[in-house]
Amino acid sequence: MIYDQPIFRTMGDTALNIEFGDETSIVLNFRILMLDRVIRENPPLGLVETNPQVRTLGVVYDPLATTLYKMIAALTEMVDEAGEVTELPSRKLIIPAYYDDPWSRECAEAFGVQNNMEYIAEFNDMTVPEVIETHTACDYWVTGVGFVPGAFMSYAMDPRLRFGAPLYPTPRSWTHSRLLNFGGTTSTIYPIRVPGGGQLFGRTPINIFDPLQNNAVFADSPVLAKAGDRHRYRSISREEYGEIRAEVKAGRYDYKVEEESFDCSSYAAWLKSLGEPPELRDPDATWSLA
C-alpha cells in the first residue's frame, strides 16, 4: 500500500522515519530519492544525516538544536516541494555472479539449514536454472544503501520477474563476504563477513565495499552502490569467478560504471501499462497504520 500522505514516525529522541508506504515500489522510491536530494541541498537546522531506503526516509537530527515539531514542519514542506519525479540521475553497473556457489552452501550447512538456493527455487516453484535465468533477466533498481558498510537494497525493475524468499526466522551469526541474497524480494550482496538473515544464492568476485579505496571506482567513497543505481547480474562460471577475483585483488578490474539519467515518468507509465498486480489491492488488508 502507498499512503496518501507520508507518515512521520518517531524513532526515539534523535531520529525519525518518513514512511511513504509498506510495500516494495520503485515509483515510491523515486519520491524518496528526490526528497533526499531536496533535503541535502537545503538541510533544515539540526539535521544530522538522512537514510533513504525503499519506502522510508530515515532522518537523524539533534533535538538540542531544533525540535521534533519544527523538523516535521520543515520536512513536510520539502515533501511538497519534491513533488512528482520525472527524472533522476542513475548509474548502470554489470555485476558478475557465480550462482549456487560453495560458500553459500557452506553457510547453510554451518547453520543447519537446507541449501538456500534449493529453498529459493522451491519457494518460487522454479528450478535452480530458472532462478538464475530470472535473476539475470532484468535490471535491478537500487532503492537505498544500508545494513552493513556498502550493502544495498535492490529490486527487479520488471515486476513480472520480481521474486525472492523470506529472511531466516533467526539471523545467522556469520556470512561469507560478497554473497548474493534475498530478504523478501530485496536482492542484495553482503559486502563483508557479517551476521544476517538473507537467503544465500551466489557470490560475486567484485568488491562491493573497499575501505582502502584501492580501485578508481572507490575514489570518492568506499561504497560501490548508490541509491538510484541500476544493476544487471551476469552469470559466470567458477573459472571466470577466479579470473575476475584476481583482477579485483590486483586493483586492475574495470567496474564499467555508466553515468546516465533515468526517465522516471516513462518507467511509471510502462508499469501502469502492465496493470496493477491484484495482491496489492487486497480487500482483506486490515492492519491499522495508526
Next chain:
Amino acid sequence: MIEILREGLHTTVQDMGRRGGQSLGIPPSGAQDGFALRIANLLVGNSGSGPLILRDDPGAAGLEITMGGLELRARTNMLVALTGADMGASCNSEPAPLWSAFLLRVGQTLGFGWAKSGARSYVAVNGGIDVPTYLGSRATHVSGRFGGFQGRALKEGDHLHIGPTNSDIQSLAGRHLRPELIPDYDGLRKVRVVRGPEAHLFTRESEATFYDTEWQLNPKSNRTGMRFIGPQLSFCPGRPKYLIKEAGEDPSNLVIDPGAPVGTIQVPSGIEPIVHCVDAPSIGGYARIGTVISTDMSTIGQLQPLQYASFVPVDHDQAVAALKHQESLIDESNILH
C-alpha cells in the same frame, strides 16, 4: 605513547562516532557508553564533544575495554582517567582511582581485571589516542575493518601514539567527577523506550509484556546488538496477503528494510528483542517495537551477560528531557578539584 602488554577480551579505540554513514551502511561506531567516555575526556582536559554523531567533532578518542583483561604501559608521561565499569584497575599493582584524572608516568603499567560491575571501561588520555581519522572519526568498526587502530581490536605489542597537548598535565591531575554522579551499574537496570514504528503490529498483551518483563541480557550480545532473553511476544492476526506473498507468513518479517538507527529494538519472530547498538546495521528487516532513548544506550552498554533490565515506556518529550539532563551533567561544573 602507550604500549599494549595484554589486549584483554576486546579493546578498541573509540570516540563519539562517525556521522553521515547511515546512507552508506556505515554505522556510527564510537563509545557504547558515551557518558563514560565523555566524562573521562572532560576529566583529562580534552575538548568537548556531543552525544553520538550529533556534533561535527566526535571528540578525542579513548580506549573502550570490554569485560576486562587489558594491561598497558606508558612510554611517556601522560594524564589519564578511567571511567565506566569497575574492573579493579591497578597502576603498578596499586589500586587506580576511577572517575578521576591521574598521572601515569613513563614505565608505569595500568592493569585491568574482570568487570565487577558494568561491562565496559574507558581510558581517556590528555591529547587523545592519535590514530588517523576515517570518514571523520577515529572510532573502530571491527567487522568493517576500518577506523581506530588498523581497523581492529588491540593486540599485545601494539603501540598507540598520543595526540599533542597544550595543557599543563600536572595541574589537571586529581580532577574528579562529583561522587553522586557516578553511575551504579548493579541490579535491575531501567532502560527508557519510545514506542516504535511497528509497535501496533504486536498484540496489546505482548506490548504490555514487553514493558512488564525483567529481561536478561543474552551473553551472545555485542556492540552490534544486545539480545534479551524473556517471554515470546506475539503479533496481531490479519497480515495482508500481499505481504505474505513477498515476505512469508512470519508477521515480524517486514517486506522491506526500513531505517533502524542506534537504539532501535527489533523482535524477530517475537523472540529475543534485539537493541541496535553503535556498530549495528543502518536498516532492519524485523518489526520494531520501540527505540531506546539516546541517553540510555549508556545503560545498555554497561549490562553484564545475564544481567536483568526492564524497559520503561516514555514519550518523545521525556526522552528529549533526559538527553538535556544528561548534557547538563557532562559539564565542567560537575568536575571537582
